[in-house]
Amino acid sequence: MIDPKNKIDEQMDVAITNGKIFQVAKNISPHQAKKLIDVTGLYVTPGIIDMHVHAFNGTDVDAYIANGLTSLPPDAFTFRAGVTTVVDAGSSGWRNFRLFKKQTIDRSQTRVLALLNIVGNGMVGRYEEQDTTDMNPQQVAYMIKRLFPDIIVGIKAAHYWGDFTQVDRAVQAGNLANVPVMVDFGEHQPPNSIEALFMQHLRPGDIFTHTFSYGPTVRETVVDDSGKVKPFVFQAQKRGIIFDVGHGGGAFSWRQAVPAMQQGFQPNVISTDLHAESMNSGMKDMTNVMSKFLNMGMTLQDVILRSTWNPANVIKRADLGNLSVGSEADIAVFNLRKGDFGFLDVRKTKLKGIQKLEAELTLRAGKIVWDLNGISAPLWEEELQKK
Amino acid sequence: MLSRKLSIAVGVIAGTALFGFLVFLPVILQGQQYDLLIKNGHVIDPKNNIDTIKDVAVGNGKIVKLDNDIPASQSKKTIDATGLYVVPGLIDIHTHVFVGSKADKFADGIYSVSPDDFSFKSGVTTVVDAGTSGWRNFPLFKEQVIDKSQTRVLAFLNIAGSGMSGKPMQEDVNDMNADSAAFVAEKYNDIIVGIKIGHYEGPDRAPFNKALDAGKKLNRPLFVECHLPQYSLEDQLQMMRPGDIITHSYEQVSERMPVVDEQGKVRPFVLMAQKKGVLFDVGHGGAGFWFSQAVPAFQQGLAPNSFGSDLHRFSMNAGMKSMLNIMSKYMAIGMSMEDVVTRATWNPARSIKREDLGNLSEGAVADIAVLSVQKGKFGFIDAGGNKLEGNKKLEAELTVRAGKIVWDLNGLAAQPWK
Numbered sequence: 001m002i003d004p005k006n007k008i009d010e011q012m013d014v015a016i017t018n019g020k021i022f023q024v025a026k027n028i029s030p031h032q033a034k035k036l037i038d039v040t041g042l043y044v045t046p047g048i049i050d051m052h053v054h055a056f057n058g059t060d061v062d063a064y065i066a067n068g069l070t071s072l073p074p075d076a077f078t079f080r081a082g083v084t085t086v087v088d089a090g091s092s093g094w095r096n097f098r099l100f101k102k103q104t105i106d107r108s109q110t111r112v113l114a115l116l117n118i119v120g121n122g123m124v125g126r127y128e129e130q131d132t133t134d135m136n137p138q139q140v141a142y143m144i145k146r147l148f149p150d151i152i153v154g155i156k157a158a159h160y161w162g163d164f165t166q167v168d169r170a171v172q173a174g175n176l177a178n179v180p181v182m183v184d185f186g187e188h189q190p191p192n193s194i195e196a197l198f199m200q201h202l203r204p205g206d207i208f209t210h211t212f213s214y215g216p217t218v219r220e221t222v223v224d225d226s227g228k229v230k231p232f233v234f235q236a237q238k239r240g241i242i243f244d245v246g247h248g249g250g251a252f253s254w255r256q257a258v259p260a261m262q263q264g265f266q267p268n269v270i271s272t273d274l275h276a277e278s279m280n281s282g283m284k285d286m287t288n289v290m291s292k293f294l295n296m297g298m299t300l301q302d303v304i305l306r307s308t309w310n311p312a313n314v315i316k317r318a319d320l321g322n323l324s325v326g327s328e329a330d331i332a333v334f335n336l337r338k339g340d341f342g343f344l345d346v347r348k349t350k351l352k353g354i355q356k357l358e359a360e361l362t363l364r365a366g367k368i369v370w371d372l373n374g375i376s377a378p379l380w381e382e383e384l385q386k387k
Numbered sequence: 388m389l390s391r392k393l394s395i396a397v398g399v400i401a402g403t404a405l406f407g408f409l410v411f412l413p414v415i416l417q418g419q420q421y422d423l424l425i426k427n428g429h430v431i432d433p434k435n436n437i438d439t440i441k442d443v444a445v446g447n448g449k450i451v452k453l454d455n456d457i458p459a460s461q462s463k464k465t466i467d468a469t470g471l472y473v474v475p476g477l478i479d480i481h482t483h484v485f486v487g488s489k490a491d492k493f494a495d496g497i498y499s500v501s502p503d504d505f506s507f508k509s510g511v512t513t514v515v516d517a518g519t520s521g522w523r524n525f526p527l528f529k530e531q532v533i534d535k536s537q538t539r540v541l542a543f544l545n546i547a548g549s550g551m552s553g554k555p556m557q558e559d560v561n562d563m564n565a566d567s568a569a570f571v572a573e574k575y576n577d578i579i580v581g582i583k584i585g586h587y588e589g590p591d592r593a594p595f596n597k598a599l600d601a602g603k604k605l606n607r608p609l610f611v612e613c614h615l616p617q618y619s620l621e622d623q624l625q626m627m628r629p630g631d632i633i634t635h636s637y638e639q640v641s642e643r644m645p646v647v648d649e650q651g652k653v654r655p656f657v658l659m660a661q662k663k664g665v666l667f668d669v670g671h672g673g674a675g676f677w678f679s680q681a682v683p684a685f686q687q688g689l690a691p692n693s694f695g696s697d698l699h700r701f702s703m704n705a706g707m708k709s710m711l712n713i714m715s716k717y718m719a720i721g722m723s724m725e726d727v728v729t730r731a732t733w734n735p736a737r738s739i740k741r742e743d744l745g746n747l748s749e750g751a752v753a754d755i756a757v758l759s760v761q762k763g764k765f766g767f768i769d770a771g772g773n774k775l776e777g778n779k780k781l782e783a784e785l786t787v788r789a790g791k792i793v794w795d796l797n798g799l800a801a802q803p804w805k
Contacts, residue, residue: 059487059495059531067488069535073497076504079704103488107497254804280507280794342798350798370704374766374774380678383773 001044004305005312005322014044016329019366024323037376039333042360045304046321047084047330050286051311052182052209052246052271053077055112056091056100056122065091065123067099070276074110077274079370081285082332082359085320086110087311089182089209089246089273090117090156094136094143097122097152105151109364111330113315115156115182116140118170129159135169141176153315154207158184163192167201174206180314182207182244186219194220195232204240207314211243211267212260214253214347227259234265242314247283247346248273254345261296269314270306282344287334287357292343295353300336333361333375421446421462422790428468428757432475433729434736434746443473445753448790453747466800468757471784474728475745476512476754478735479710481610481634481670481695484540485519485528485550493519493551495527498700502538505698507794509709510756510783513744514538515735517610517634517670517695518545518583522564522571524552525579533578537793539754541739543583543610544572546598557586560593565600572605580739581605581632585612592618595626608632608738612670613643620644621656629664632738634695635675636667637684638770646689647680653687661689666738671707672697674770678720682775685720693735694727706768711758711781716767719777724760757785757799 001012001024013028014021030036055074058067065071074086092100097116105112117123120134128134144152155177157170167183174181185197185208198208214221222233222243237243245252245267260266270293272278272286283289290303298306312321319327335358342350362370371377423445430441430453442457443450459465484502487495502514520528525544533540545551548562556562572579582605584598595618602609609631611623620643627633639645646657661667669676669691684690694717696702696710707713714727722730736745743751761780768774786794795801 057486057488057501061531061535069501072504073486073500073700075700076500076703080708103490103497107490258804276501276503279504284508284796340797342796342801344795344798344801345804347804348795348798348801349804350801351804371768372708373764374706374768377766377768377772377774380682380769380771380773380775383771384679 001323002301002304003046003323004301004309006324008323009301012044014323014331016366019329021323021325021327021329023325035376037361039361039375043300043334043336045332045334046308046323047362047364048082048286048307048332049085049087049311049321050078050083050272050274051087051269051315052089052244053086053274054091055086055088055104057104064125065275066096066121072274072276072279073104074108074112077279077285078110079362079364080359081287082334082362083286084111084330084332084362084364086112087153087315088112088114090115090158091123093117093120093122094139095120097143097148101148101151109369113151113153113317115154116143116152117156117158118166118173123159126159130161132165135166137169137173137176140173144177144179153317154180154182156182156184159187161187164201167197171201171203171206174203179316180205180207182209184209184246186210186213186215189218191216191218191220198232198236198239198241202241205242205314207242207244209244209246210248210251211245212253212256213251214256215250221256222265223256223259229260229263229265237265237268242268244269245271245289246273247271247278247289248275249277249281249283250346252282252345253347254349254351258296258351261298266298266302267306269311270303271311282346282348287359288343291341291353291356292351294355294357295343295351329363329366331363332359334358335360419463421451422464423787424457424459424462424465425468425473425755425757426457426459426465428471428473430473430747431725431728432747433725433733435748437747438725443747443755445787445790448753450747450749450751450753452749464800466785472724472758472760474756474758475732475747476756476786476788477510477710477731478513478515478745479511479696479698480515480693480735480739481517481668481697482514483519483551483697483699484514484516484532486532492553493699494524494549495531500698500700500703502532502536502540505703505709506538507786507788508783509711510758510786511710512539512754512756512786512788514540515580515739516540516542517612517697518543518585519551521545521548521550522567523548524550525571525575529575529578537788541578541580541741543581544568544579545583546594546601547586551586558588560589560591563594563597565597565604568601569604572601572607580741581608581610583610583612586614588616590617599626602631607740610634613638616642620646624656624660624665627660627665630666630738632666632668634668634670634697635672636669636691637677637680638675639677639680640674645680647683651683653684653689657689666692668693668695669713670695670697671702671713672699672770673701673705673707676706676770678769678773678775682720685722690722691730693738694731706770706772711783712767715765715777715780716775718779719767719775753787753790755787756783758782759784
């Protein structure tokens with residue numbers, strides 16, 4: 001068991017009752033349970049939190065991410081990767097959040113939380129996202145504090161071509177609602193300074209996503225041309241800026257991630273930026289992104305920390321991402337496969353690796369929602385004989 | 388194509404002037420004649436009776452050549468498939484992909500799933516939607532999903548006008564119209580491959596007869612998806628023509644008599660139907676596949692003709708998982724790799740009368756799956772939540788759709804980042 005919050009990193013049994021963690025101990029008697037699963041040789045962790053996805057799936061064929069085909073239904077990707085909670089990263093804004101909730105959040109088995117876009121229409125399209133008259137901090141704050149404090153955990157600013165206006169509005173809303181802001185800070189020509197972003201515009205606890213993207217004409221990189229992590233990046237992390245992976249279809253390059261890891265700069269949070277353009281490319285799913293960091297030299301304990309307890313804290317949901325007694329029984333069981341593997345970045349270049357995480361079993365609120373190899377199932381011949 | 392034309396053009400120039408200097412140019416350009424070359428893989432192409440190590444060359448989205456040793460220098464991109472199987476892109480003939488935002492619905496609803504979310508990662512390049520739409524809403528299905536998918540999406544058209552829109556609409560006999568269905572199927576005959584009957588709970592034979600009527604008008608197969616609790620299995624099979632397809636073949640649920648009886652024997656009339664030419668599809672789904680049926684059926688000669696997954700929201704995370712997982716189940720039950728590939732490619736292509744698909748013939752569209760066989764201790768779950776153990780499992784390493792790489796699990800096609 002690896003449970004970073006409770007500093008557990010050893011063999012343990014876990015007992016579940018009524019959808020909650022009932023007991024974590026060395027030797028819990030099997031006779032006390034209605035159902036018993038042997039996970040010898042596997043890793044038991046809190047259900048994984050993917051802090052950056054786009055899940056506002058809909059049928060507006062003209063829309064980009066809000067209510068469109070680029071967003072994906074979460075249940076199709078989560079449980080098979082050990083994920084039990086996703087955070088939608090600003091697909092909706094205050095104008096269409098209710099539709100997102102009705103259509104997807106309320107209908108998913110996965111726990112779906114959300115960052116509300118500072119743009120009222122969310123990610124309907126690139127042009128709409130430039131409209132500063134639709135960036136209303138007060139309205140955003142009402143939506144979060146008064147209406148949906150249990151679902152909306154922060155604010156998103158993204159895809160803006162101008163100066164710092166969008167970020168500043170988002171931070172203003174963040175102050176009003178007392179929630180963090182996540183920034184996708186690119187698409188400026190020439191690029192705006194990320195040092196100014198980290199040191200002057202964002203607050204400690206705010207999130208910089210797409211940390212390892214490489215598109216220097218429109219986005220300042222964290223690693224410079226000579227392969228060195230820029231000194232202010234370390235200072236920003238020390239200041240409390242949260243660095244999120246947000247892999248996506250265009251935002252993860254080995255030429256950024258590998259030197260950063262070698263120089264001791266680790267992302268605070270590992271996440272996918274799941275959407276239709278990332279699902280079948282280098283990203284694939286959360287276990288694949290986690291495995292990339294394992295193969296770059298991050299320890300398994302650190303990988304789990306950055307995909308459970310860290311994101312839970314960043315979104316101020318300390319009830320999640322841990323296996324404390326009494327918490328909801330969201331649990332992932334992983335197999336660490338050994339072999340010759342390869343991992344693609346967004347430029348379709350490869351890093352070779354020797355280990356890969358695979359989700360064997362996923363529990364959501366105590367219910368088995370994924371069982372890859374039937375470790376929770378009886379043999380069919382034995383069941384037939386009983387009849 | 389472009390490079391071949393170029394090489395001819397350059398050849399002409401070379402022949403007329405500057406001969407000594409330019410003579411090597413056509414050779415270099417000749418070297419670019421393929422876009423993609425998959426080398427050293429074990430090719431299984433059941434249509435062409437190929438089951439050996441061969442190279443596969445792709446150009447302009449089509450299969451250009453299969454040969455023993457095609458030089459890598461002739462291709463823009465070469466993939467080493469040593470130790471892997473190279474097979475036609477897989478065909479899943481039972482899915483529900485008319486995804487939309489309606490709650491509690493398959494047609495235009497959230498019970499259906501998006502094809503691209505599941506296909507390529509399991510080697511599938513063609514899916515057939517099993518009657519989620521009918522003649523009334525097929526155009527919406529086409530606009531919203533089919534035209535927007537990278538996966539090739541074909542469809543059985545439901546005899547119910549609004550497809551799987553739930554009760555009472557899908558039970559309305561008056562809304563089942565053979566002429567309307569045949570009209571729409573003709574209009575979209577590059578997509579619609581047959582007619583589906585299912586989800587009718589009344590005793591009236593009219594729905595089945597109307598579906599058959601539409602199938603006859605079109606000369607296309609009928610896809611029988613059971614959920615016809617007042618029709619006996621024997622009657623269903625008797626009404627079906629050779630080439631018609633029954634799905635959920637190995638289900639063990641109260642709404643239909645199972646194919647294997649209480650003594651573990653396949654019922655004689657089922658074997659007779661198979662002999663007559665009725666095709667048995669797996670149609671795994673959430674409730675449609677039970678080892679207690681499938682294993683004895685397989686042992687007694689009732690192997691499935693195709694591995695339709697019945698992919699939808701309630702099967703995707705259950706025992707079904709993916710068509711590759713179903714194929715692996717059959718390997719664990721005892722089917723050979725060659726037989727598994729046949730039932731995932733050429734068999735379904737023929738059953739939907741799309742012989743352009745499911746093979747690697749020269750000139751065919753370059754839909755290709757490169758599969759690895761994982762060795763180890765695996766388990767597979769059926770609809771009853773029971774397990775069968777196995778020691779092999781298929782994994783999709785690389786998927787090519789119309790010559791384009793759409794899935795690359797381990798970066799087979801990629802260069803090292805440095």
